[in-house]
Amino acid sequence: MDEIRVQTDDFSVADEYEACGAAAGLDCGAIATFIGLVRHADGDSKVEGLHLEHYPGMTEASIKNIIEDARNRWSLQHVRVVHRIGTLPAGSQIVLVVVASSHRPDAFAACEFIMDFLKTEAVFWKKEIRSDGELWIRSTSGDYERRDGWDDGVSSVGE
Protein backbone atom coordinates (compact mmCIF):
# COMPACT_ATOMS: atom_id res chain seq x y z
CA MET A 1 0.00 0.00 0.00
CA ASP A 2 1.30 3.43 -0.94
CA GLU A 3 1.17 6.22 1.61
CA ILE A 4 -0.55 9.56 1.03
CA ARG A 5 -0.79 12.11 3.82
CA VAL A 6 -1.82 15.74 3.96
CA GLN A 7 -0.93 17.23 7.32
CA THR A 8 -0.09 20.43 9.19
CA ASP A 9 2.68 18.73 11.16
CA ASP A 10 6.21 18.56 9.88
CA PHE A 11 7.44 15.22 8.54
CA SER A 12 10.65 13.31 9.24
CA VAL A 13 12.65 12.38 6.14
CA ALA A 14 14.40 9.66 8.16
CA ASP A 15 11.10 8.06 9.24
CA GLU A 16 9.62 8.17 5.74
CA TYR A 17 12.78 6.71 4.21
CA GLU A 18 12.78 3.86 6.72
CA ALA A 19 9.10 3.16 6.21
CA CYS A 20 9.70 3.07 2.47
CA GLY A 21 12.54 0.59 2.81
CA ALA A 22 10.41 -1.65 4.99
CA ALA A 23 7.45 -1.52 2.60
CA ALA A 24 9.52 -1.98 -0.56
CA GLY A 25 10.91 -5.37 0.37
CA LEU A 26 13.82 -7.52 -0.72
CA ASP A 27 14.06 -6.64 -4.38
CA CYS A 28 14.41 -2.89 -3.80
CA GLY A 29 17.54 -1.52 -5.46
CA ALA A 30 16.74 2.18 -5.73
CA ILE A 31 15.04 4.81 -3.59
CA ALA A 32 14.59 8.28 -5.05
CA THR A 33 13.45 11.07 -2.78
CA PHE A 34 12.48 14.68 -3.26
CA ILE A 35 11.87 17.30 -0.58
CA GLY A 36 10.50 20.75 -1.37
CA LEU A 37 11.28 23.61 1.01
CA VAL A 38 10.00 27.18 1.50
CA ARG A 39 12.70 29.42 0.04
CA HIS A 40 13.59 32.65 1.81
CA ALA A 41 13.97 34.55 -1.42
CA ASP A 42 12.10 34.62 -4.71
CA GLY A 43 13.63 37.09 -7.09
CA ASP A 44 13.87 40.42 -5.30
CA SER A 45 11.18 39.79 -2.71
CA LYS A 46 11.94 38.27 0.65
CA VAL A 47 9.59 35.39 1.43
CA GLU A 48 8.61 35.13 5.07
CA GLY A 49 6.51 32.04 4.61
CA LEU A 50 3.88 30.14 2.72
CA HIS A 51 0.23 29.48 3.49
CA LEU A 52 -1.20 26.28 2.05
CA GLU A 53 -4.84 25.19 1.78
CA HIS A 54 -6.36 21.97 0.55
CA TYR A 55 -9.77 20.43 -0.10
CA PRO A 56 -10.02 17.43 2.26
CA GLY A 57 -10.85 14.28 0.34
CA MET A 58 -10.45 15.77 -3.11
CA THR A 59 -6.78 16.62 -2.53
CA GLU A 60 -5.90 13.10 -1.42
CA ALA A 61 -7.81 11.69 -4.40
CA SER A 62 -5.86 13.94 -6.78
CA ILE A 63 -2.57 12.66 -5.34
CA LYS A 64 -3.81 9.08 -5.60
CA ASN A 65 -4.51 9.63 -9.30
CA ILE A 66 -1.02 10.98 -9.88
CA ILE A 67 0.55 7.94 -8.20
CA GLU A 68 -1.66 5.60 -10.23
CA ASP A 69 -0.50 7.30 -13.43
CA ALA A 70 3.12 6.83 -12.32
CA ARG A 71 2.49 3.17 -11.51
CA ASN A 72 1.05 2.66 -15.00
CA ARG A 73 4.27 3.98 -16.53
CA TRP A 74 6.96 2.42 -14.33
CA SER A 75 7.56 -0.60 -12.17
CA LEU A 76 7.39 0.72 -8.61
CA GLN A 77 7.50 -1.08 -5.29
CA HIS A 78 6.36 1.67 -2.95
CA VAL A 79 5.45 5.35 -3.13
CA ARG A 80 5.03 7.86 -0.31
CA VAL A 81 3.73 11.41 -0.70
CA VAL A 82 3.48 13.67 2.33
CA HIS A 83 2.27 17.23 1.74
CA ARG A 84 1.96 19.89 4.42
CA ILE A 85 -0.75 22.52 4.73
CA GLY A 86 -1.17 25.56 6.97
CA THR A 87 1.28 28.39 7.51
CA LEU A 88 4.91 27.41 6.96
CA PRO A 89 7.74 29.82 7.76
CA ALA A 90 10.64 30.14 5.28
CA GLY A 91 12.99 27.18 5.53
CA SER A 92 10.16 24.73 6.31
CA GLN A 93 9.71 21.41 4.57
CA ILE A 94 6.59 21.49 2.32
CA VAL A 95 6.44 18.21 0.44
CA LEU A 96 8.12 14.83 0.39
CA VAL A 97 8.02 12.21 -2.38
CA VAL A 98 9.72 8.84 -1.88
CA VAL A 99 9.73 6.18 -4.60
CA ALA A 100 11.19 2.66 -4.33
CA SER A 101 11.87 0.45 -7.33
CA SER A 102 14.12 -2.42 -8.39
CA HIS A 103 15.91 -0.11 -10.78
CA ARG A 104 17.09 3.48 -10.63
CA PRO A 105 15.62 4.75 -13.94
CA ASP A 106 12.11 3.91 -12.73
CA ALA A 107 12.64 5.41 -9.28
CA PHE A 108 14.05 8.66 -10.68
CA ALA A 109 11.48 9.07 -13.43
CA ALA A 110 8.50 8.34 -11.18
CA CYS A 111 9.71 10.67 -8.43
CA GLU A 112 10.14 13.54 -10.89
CA PHE A 113 6.84 12.74 -12.64
CA ILE A 114 4.96 12.82 -9.34
CA MET A 115 6.50 16.18 -8.40
CA ASP A 116 5.71 17.66 -11.83
CA PHE A 117 2.08 16.59 -11.53
CA LEU A 118 1.78 17.72 -7.91
CA LYS A 119 2.68 21.19 -9.20
CA THR A 120 -0.16 21.32 -11.71
CA GLU A 121 -2.75 18.65 -10.83
CA ALA A 122 -2.83 18.30 -7.04
CA VAL A 123 -5.60 20.23 -5.30
CA PHE A 124 -3.66 22.71 -3.20
CA TRP A 125 -3.54 26.48 -3.00
CA LYS A 126 -0.43 28.36 -2.00
CA LYS A 127 -0.06 31.93 -0.84
CA GLU A 128 3.33 33.54 -0.48
CA ILE A 129 3.69 35.76 2.53
CA ARG A 130 6.25 38.35 1.44
CA SER A 131 7.79 41.36 3.04
CA ASP A 132 5.79 43.46 0.53
CA GLY A 133 2.44 41.68 0.83
CA GLU A 134 0.68 38.39 0.13
CA LEU A 135 0.31 36.68 -3.21
CA TRP A 136 -1.58 33.58 -4.32
CA ILE A 137 0.81 31.52 -6.43
CA ARG A 138 -0.12 29.83 -9.70
CA SER A 139 1.60 27.11 -11.64
CA THR A 140 4.12 28.67 -13.99
CA SER A 141 4.37 28.11 -17.73
CA GLY A 142 7.50 26.11 -16.90
CA ASP A 143 5.43 23.87 -14.63
CA TYR A 144 2.97 23.17 -17.46
CA GLU A 145 5.78 22.54 -19.92
CA ARG A 146 7.35 20.01 -17.59
CA ARG A 147 4.01 18.26 -17.08
CA ASP A 148 3.33 18.19 -20.83
CA GLY A 149 6.88 16.97 -21.49
CA TRP A 150 5.88 13.58 -20.06
CA ASP A 151 3.57 13.13 -23.05
CA ASP A 152 6.17 13.42 -25.78
CA GLY A 153 8.68 10.79 -24.97
CA VAL A 154 10.82 12.36 -22.28
CA SER A 155 9.74 9.62 -19.91
CA SER A 156 11.10 6.97 -22.24
CA VAL A 157 14.65 8.01 -21.40
CA GLY A 158 14.41 6.02 -18.23
CA GLU A 159 12.83 2.94 -19.76
Add this chain to the structure above:
Amino acid sequence: MDEIRVQTDDFSVADEYEACGAAAGLDCGAIATFIGLVRHADGDSKVEGLHLEHYPGMTEASIKNIIEDARNRWSLQHVRVVHRIGTLPAGSQIVLVVVASSHRPDAFAACEFIMDFLKTEAVFWKKEIRSDGELWIRSTSGDYERRDGWDDGVSSVGE
Protein backbone atom coordinates in the same frame (compact mmCIF):
# COMPACT_ATOMS: atom_id res chain seq x y z
CA MET B 1 32.11 22.70 0.01
CA ASP B 2 30.63 19.55 -1.42
CA GLU B 3 31.09 16.28 0.44
CA ILE B 4 32.65 13.17 -1.10
CA ARG B 5 33.25 10.09 1.03
CA VAL B 6 34.24 6.51 0.25
CA GLN B 7 33.83 4.33 3.30
CA THR B 8 33.23 0.80 4.55
CA ASP B 9 30.81 2.00 7.24
CA ASP B 10 27.12 2.40 6.56
CA PHE B 11 25.75 5.91 6.16
CA SER B 12 22.73 7.58 7.71
CA VAL B 13 20.30 9.12 5.22
CA ALA B 14 18.92 11.31 8.01
CA ASP B 15 22.37 12.71 8.89
CA GLU B 16 23.30 13.35 5.27
CA TYR B 17 19.98 15.07 4.57
CA GLU B 18 20.41 17.32 7.60
CA ALA B 19 23.98 18.17 6.71
CA CYS B 20 22.83 19.03 3.20
CA GLY B 21 20.09 21.34 4.46
CA ALA B 22 22.58 23.11 6.74
CA ALA B 23 25.14 23.54 3.95
CA ALA B 24 22.64 24.62 1.30
CA GLY B 25 21.47 27.73 3.13
CA LEU B 26 18.46 30.00 2.97
CA ASP B 27 17.66 29.92 -0.73
CA CYS B 28 17.33 26.12 -0.89
CA GLY B 29 13.97 25.07 -2.32
CA ALA B 30 14.66 21.53 -3.48
CA ILE B 31 16.62 18.54 -2.22
CA ALA B 32 16.79 15.46 -4.44
CA THR B 33 18.21 12.27 -3.00
CA PHE B 34 19.03 8.86 -4.37
CA ILE B 35 19.99 5.74 -2.45
CA GLY B 36 21.19 2.56 -4.14
CA LEU B 37 20.73 -0.75 -2.32
CA VAL B 38 21.99 -4.31 -2.79
CA ARG B 39 19.07 -6.24 -4.27
CA HIS B 40 18.42 -9.79 -3.12
CA ALA B 41 17.52 -10.95 -6.60
CA ASP B 42 18.87 -10.29 -10.07
CA GLY B 43 16.99 -12.21 -12.69
CA ASP B 44 16.93 -15.84 -11.61
CA SER B 45 19.99 -15.73 -9.37
CA LYS B 46 19.77 -14.99 -5.69
CA VAL B 47 22.25 -12.31 -4.67
CA GLU B 48 23.77 -12.82 -1.24
CA GLY B 49 25.84 -9.67 -1.34
CA LEU B 50 28.20 -7.37 -3.16
CA HIS B 51 31.93 -6.86 -2.80
CA LEU B 52 33.19 -3.38 -3.74
CA GLU B 53 36.75 -2.20 -4.30
CA HIS B 54 38.12 1.22 -5.05
CA TYR B 55 41.42 2.93 -5.86
CA PRO B 56 42.07 5.35 -3.00
CA GLY B 57 42.65 8.85 -4.29
CA MET B 58 41.72 8.13 -7.88
CA THR B 59 38.16 7.10 -6.95
CA GLU B 60 37.53 10.30 -5.01
CA ALA B 61 39.00 12.34 -7.88
CA SER B 62 36.66 10.62 -10.35
CA ILE B 63 33.64 11.51 -8.20
CA LYS B 64 34.89 15.09 -7.87
CA ASN B 65 35.04 15.34 -11.68
CA ILE B 66 31.47 14.11 -12.00
CA ILE B 67 30.22 16.68 -9.50
CA GLU B 68 32.15 19.45 -11.29
CA ASP B 69 30.49 18.44 -14.56
CA ALA B 70 27.09 18.59 -12.86
CA ARG B 71 27.89 22.01 -11.41
CA ASN B 72 28.80 23.28 -14.88
CA ARG B 73 25.35 22.25 -16.14
CA TRP B 74 23.06 23.27 -13.29
CA SER B 75 22.83 25.77 -10.48
CA LEU B 76 23.51 23.73 -7.33
CA GLN B 77 23.91 24.78 -3.73
CA HIS B 78 25.34 21.61 -2.24
CA VAL B 79 26.17 18.07 -3.31
CA ARG B 80 26.97 15.02 -1.20
CA VAL B 81 28.12 11.65 -2.51
CA VAL B 82 28.79 8.79 -0.09
CA HIS B 83 29.85 5.45 -1.59
CA ARG B 84 30.51 2.30 0.36
CA ILE B 85 33.22 -0.29 -0.30
CA GLY B 86 33.89 -3.73 1.17
CA THR B 87 31.50 -6.65 1.46
CA LEU B 88 27.84 -5.62 1.66
CA PRO B 89 25.11 -8.18 2.34
CA ALA B 90 21.88 -8.03 0.32
CA GLY B 91 19.64 -5.22 1.53
CA SER B 92 22.59 -2.95 2.39
CA GLN B 93 22.84 0.66 1.34
CA ILE B 94 25.58 1.12 -1.30
CA VAL B 95 25.51 4.72 -2.45
CA LEU B 96 23.89 8.01 -1.53
CA VAL B 97 23.63 11.15 -3.66
CA VAL B 98 22.06 14.32 -2.22
CA VAL B 99 21.69 17.50 -4.27
CA ALA B 100 20.36 20.85 -3.07
CA SER B 101 19.27 23.65 -5.39
CA SER B 102 16.94 26.62 -5.48
CA HIS B 103 14.76 24.85 -8.01
CA ARG B 104 13.57 21.29 -8.44
CA PRO B 105 14.51 20.77 -12.12
CA ASP B 106 18.17 21.41 -11.31
CA ALA B 107 18.15 19.21 -8.21
CA PHE B 108 16.48 16.30 -10.04
CA ALA B 109 18.62 16.51 -13.17
CA ALA B 110 21.91 16.81 -11.29
CA CYS B 111 21.08 13.92 -8.93
CA GLU B 112 20.23 11.63 -11.85
CA PHE B 113 23.25 12.83 -13.87
CA ILE B 114 25.61 12.09 -10.99
CA MET B 115 24.17 8.58 -10.54
CA ASP B 116 24.41 7.88 -14.28
CA PHE B 117 28.06 8.91 -14.33
CA LEU B 118 28.89 7.05 -11.10
CA LYS B 119 27.75 3.90 -12.93
CA THR B 120 30.17 4.36 -15.82
CA GLU B 121 32.91 6.83 -14.80
CA ALA B 122 33.58 6.37 -11.08
CA VAL B 123 36.54 4.16 -10.23
CA PHE B 124 34.88 1.24 -8.42
CA TRP B 125 34.74 -2.48 -9.02
CA LYS B 126 31.79 -4.56 -7.98
CA LYS B 127 31.54 -8.32 -7.56
CA GLU B 128 28.20 -10.00 -7.05
CA ILE B 129 28.25 -12.83 -4.55
CA ARG B 130 25.50 -15.16 -5.79
CA SER B 131 24.18 -18.47 -4.64
CA ASP B 132 25.75 -19.94 -7.80
CA GLY B 133 29.14 -18.21 -7.62
CA GLU B 134 30.83 -14.83 -7.87
CA LEU B 135 30.72 -12.45 -10.79
CA TRP B 136 32.50 -9.16 -11.50
CA ILE B 137 29.85 -6.75 -12.74
CA ARG B 138 30.30 -4.40 -15.69
CA SER B 139 28.36 -1.33 -16.72
CA THR B 140 25.49 -2.40 -18.94
CA SER B 141 24.71 -1.06 -22.40
CA GLY B 142 21.76 0.68 -20.71
CA ASP B 143 24.19 2.42 -18.34
CA TYR B 144 26.20 3.74 -21.29
CA GLU B 145 23.06 4.83 -23.12
CA ARG B 146 21.90 6.79 -20.10
CA ARG B 147 25.30 8.44 -19.74
CA ASP B 148 25.43 9.31 -23.43
CA GLY B 149 21.84 10.59 -23.29
CA TRP B 150 23.09 13.62 -21.36
CA ASP B 151 24.95 14.74 -24.48
CA ASP B 152 21.96 15.04 -26.79
CA GLY B 153 19.70 17.46 -25.09
CA VAL B 154 17.91 15.36 -22.50
CA SER B 155 19.43 17.53 -19.80
CA SER B 156 17.85 20.62 -21.29
CA VAL B 157 14.42 19.41 -20.16
CA GLY B 158 15.21 20.70 -16.70
CA GLU B 159 16.65 24.04 -17.74
Add this chain to the structure above:
Amino acid sequence: MAINVKVNVLFFASLKEDLGVSEIELDVSDRAGRSDLLDSLTSELGSDCVSPLMAENVSIAVNRSIEKGEFVLKSGDEIAFLPPITGG
Protein backbone atom coordinates in the same frame (compact mmCIF):
# COMPACT_ATOMS: atom_id res chain seq x y z
CA MET C 1 -44.00 24.97 -8.24
CA ALA C 2 -40.28 23.96 -8.19
CA ILE C 3 -39.22 21.96 -5.16
CA ASN C 4 -36.17 23.45 -3.44
CA VAL C 5 -33.30 21.27 -2.19
CA LYS C 6 -30.32 22.14 -0.04
CA VAL C 7 -26.76 21.94 -1.36
CA ASN C 8 -23.48 22.90 0.24
CA VAL C 9 -21.17 25.36 -1.53
CA LEU C 10 -17.46 25.73 -0.71
CA PHE C 11 -15.06 28.52 -1.66
CA PHE C 12 -11.30 28.07 -1.47
CA ALA C 13 -8.20 30.21 -1.26
CA SER C 14 -8.48 33.55 -3.12
CA LEU C 15 -12.24 33.04 -3.69
CA LYS C 16 -12.77 32.56 0.02
CA GLU C 17 -10.91 35.82 0.61
CA ASP C 18 -12.75 37.69 -2.18
CA LEU C 19 -16.21 36.60 -1.01
CA GLY C 20 -15.42 36.66 2.70
CA VAL C 21 -17.01 33.26 3.19
CA SER C 22 -15.72 29.69 2.97
CA GLU C 23 -18.95 27.71 2.98
CA ILE C 24 -22.67 28.34 2.61
CA GLU C 25 -25.75 26.20 2.59
CA LEU C 26 -27.85 27.11 -0.42
CA ASP C 27 -31.43 26.48 -1.51
CA VAL C 28 -31.63 25.57 -5.18
CA SER C 29 -34.43 24.14 -7.26
CA ASP C 30 -34.27 20.36 -7.60
CA ARG C 31 -32.33 19.40 -10.75
CA ALA C 32 -30.80 22.89 -10.88
CA GLY C 33 -27.99 23.35 -13.40
CA ARG C 34 -25.01 25.67 -13.72
CA SER C 35 -26.98 28.88 -14.36
CA ASP C 36 -29.58 28.12 -11.66
CA LEU C 37 -26.73 27.67 -9.18
CA LEU C 38 -25.27 31.04 -10.15
CA ASP C 39 -28.69 32.71 -9.75
CA SER C 40 -29.07 31.28 -6.25
CA LEU C 41 -25.55 32.38 -5.33
CA THR C 42 -26.22 35.90 -6.60
CA SER C 43 -29.39 36.09 -4.49
CA GLU C 44 -27.43 34.94 -1.48
CA LEU C 45 -24.11 36.78 -1.86
CA GLY C 46 -24.98 39.74 -4.08
CA SER C 47 -24.04 40.40 -7.69
CA ASP C 48 -20.40 41.12 -6.79
CA CYS C 49 -19.80 37.39 -6.53
CA VAL C 50 -20.43 36.74 -10.21
CA SER C 51 -17.19 38.09 -11.58
CA PRO C 52 -14.78 36.12 -9.30
CA LEU C 53 -16.84 32.90 -9.41
CA MET C 54 -17.23 32.93 -13.19
CA ALA C 55 -13.59 33.77 -13.92
CA GLU C 56 -12.23 31.60 -16.70
CA ASN C 57 -9.61 29.93 -14.50
CA VAL C 58 -12.09 28.92 -11.76
CA SER C 59 -13.16 25.27 -11.80
CA ILE C 60 -16.36 23.87 -10.32
CA ALA C 61 -16.33 20.52 -8.54
CA VAL C 62 -19.54 18.66 -7.75
CA ASN C 63 -19.04 16.06 -5.05
CA ARG C 64 -15.28 16.43 -5.45
CA SER C 65 -15.23 15.80 -9.16
CA ILE C 66 -14.42 18.61 -11.61
CA GLU C 67 -17.38 19.36 -13.90
CA LYS C 68 -16.40 21.19 -17.05
CA GLY C 69 -19.81 21.01 -18.73
CA GLU C 70 -23.40 21.13 -17.50
CA PHE C 71 -24.48 19.34 -14.34
CA VAL C 72 -27.68 18.60 -12.45
CA LEU C 73 -27.82 19.15 -8.71
CA LYS C 74 -29.65 17.06 -6.16
CA SER C 75 -30.19 17.35 -2.44
CA GLY C 76 -27.01 17.14 -0.37
CA ASP C 77 -24.59 17.80 -3.22
CA GLU C 78 -21.31 19.49 -2.38
CA ILE C 79 -20.28 22.15 -4.89
CA ALA C 80 -16.82 23.68 -4.68
CA PHE C 81 -15.37 26.69 -6.51
CA LEU C 82 -11.66 26.13 -7.10
CA PRO C 83 -9.26 28.87 -8.13
CA PRO C 84 -6.12 27.68 -10.00
CA ILE C 85 -4.42 24.90 -8.07
CA THR C 86 -0.74 24.32 -7.45
CA GLY C 87 0.93 21.89 -5.10
CA GLY C 88 4.43 20.65 -4.45
Add this chain to the structure above:
Amino acid sequence: MAINVKVNVLFFASLKEDLGVSEIELDVSDRAGRSDLLDSLTSELGSDCVSPLMAENVSIAVNRSIEKGEFVLKSGDEIAFLPPITGG
Protein backbone atom coordinates in the same frame (compact mmCIF):
# COMPACT_ATOMS: atom_id res chain seq x y z
CA MET D 1 73.95 1.04 -19.79
CA ALA D 2 70.33 1.79 -18.94
CA ILE D 3 69.75 3.07 -15.43
CA ASN D 4 66.97 1.20 -13.65
CA VAL D 5 64.36 2.98 -11.55
CA LYS D 6 61.72 1.61 -9.21
CA VAL D 7 58.00 2.03 -9.91
CA ASN D 8 54.98 0.67 -8.09
CA VAL D 9 52.39 -1.38 -9.98
CA LEU D 10 48.84 -1.98 -8.71
CA PHE D 11 46.29 -4.57 -9.87
CA PHE D 12 42.62 -4.23 -9.02
CA ALA D 13 39.54 -6.41 -8.82
CA SER D 14 39.49 -9.28 -11.37
CA LEU D 15 43.12 -8.60 -12.36
CA LYS D 16 44.23 -8.90 -8.74
CA GLU D 17 42.40 -12.24 -8.60
CA ASP D 18 43.78 -13.43 -11.96
CA LEU D 19 47.39 -12.56 -11.11
CA GLY D 20 47.16 -13.42 -7.42
CA VAL D 21 48.88 -10.17 -6.46
CA SER D 22 47.62 -6.66 -5.72
CA GLU D 23 50.83 -4.66 -5.79
CA ILE D 24 54.45 -5.15 -6.85
CA GLU D 25 57.54 -2.98 -6.87
CA LEU D 26 59.15 -3.23 -10.29
CA ASP D 27 62.55 -2.29 -11.73
CA VAL D 28 62.21 -0.62 -15.11
CA SER D 29 64.68 1.28 -17.25
CA ASP D 30 64.51 5.04 -16.75
CA ARG D 31 62.11 6.59 -19.29
CA ALA D 32 60.54 3.18 -19.91
CA GLY D 33 57.39 3.22 -22.04
CA ARG D 34 54.38 0.98 -22.40
CA SER D 35 56.17 -2.00 -23.99
CA ASP D 36 59.17 -1.79 -21.59
CA LEU D 37 56.70 -1.92 -18.70
CA LEU D 38 55.08 -5.04 -20.12
CA ASP D 39 58.50 -6.67 -20.60
CA SER D 40 59.42 -6.03 -16.97
CA LEU D 41 56.05 -7.35 -15.80
CA THR D 42 56.48 -10.51 -17.86
CA SER D 43 59.93 -11.08 -16.33
CA GLU D 44 58.49 -10.63 -12.88
CA LEU D 45 55.09 -12.38 -13.16
CA GLY D 46 55.60 -14.82 -16.06
CA SER D 47 54.10 -14.71 -19.53
CA ASP D 48 50.64 -15.68 -18.26
CA CYS D 49 50.11 -12.08 -17.13
CA VAL D 50 50.21 -10.66 -20.65
CA SER D 51 46.76 -11.75 -21.75
CA PRO D 52 44.76 -10.36 -18.79
CA LEU D 53 46.82 -7.15 -18.52
CA MET D 54 46.64 -6.38 -22.24
CA ALA D 55 42.92 -7.13 -22.57
CA GLU D 56 41.18 -4.45 -24.60
CA ASN D 57 38.96 -3.33 -21.74
CA VAL D 58 41.82 -2.86 -19.26
CA SER D 59 42.95 0.73 -18.69
CA ILE D 60 46.34 1.83 -17.43
CA ALA D 61 46.63 4.74 -15.02
CA VAL D 62 49.95 6.44 -14.34
CA ASN D 63 49.92 8.39 -11.10
CA ARG D 64 46.13 8.06 -11.00
CA SER D 65 45.53 9.46 -14.44
CA ILE D 66 44.32 7.21 -17.28
CA GLU D 67 46.88 7.03 -20.09
CA LYS D 68 45.43 5.89 -23.39
CA GLY D 69 48.55 6.45 -25.49
CA GLU D 70 52.28 6.19 -24.85
CA PHE D 71 53.83 7.28 -21.56
CA VAL D 72 57.30 7.64 -20.06
CA LEU D 73 57.98 6.34 -16.57
CA LYS D 74 60.22 7.88 -13.94
CA SER D 75 61.31 6.78 -10.50
CA GLY D 76 58.47 6.49 -7.98
CA ASP D 77 55.64 6.43 -10.51
CA GLU D 78 52.50 4.52 -9.56
CA ILE D 79 51.07 2.44 -12.40
CA ALA D 80 47.66 0.84 -12.02
CA PHE D 81 45.91 -1.74 -14.20
CA LEU D 82 42.15 -1.12 -14.11
CA PRO D 83 39.57 -3.62 -15.33
CA PRO D 84 36.22 -2.15 -16.41
CA ILE D 85 34.87 0.16 -13.70
CA THR D 86 31.34 0.53 -12.43
CA GLY D 87 30.07 2.40 -9.40
CA GLY D 88 26.72 3.42 -8.01
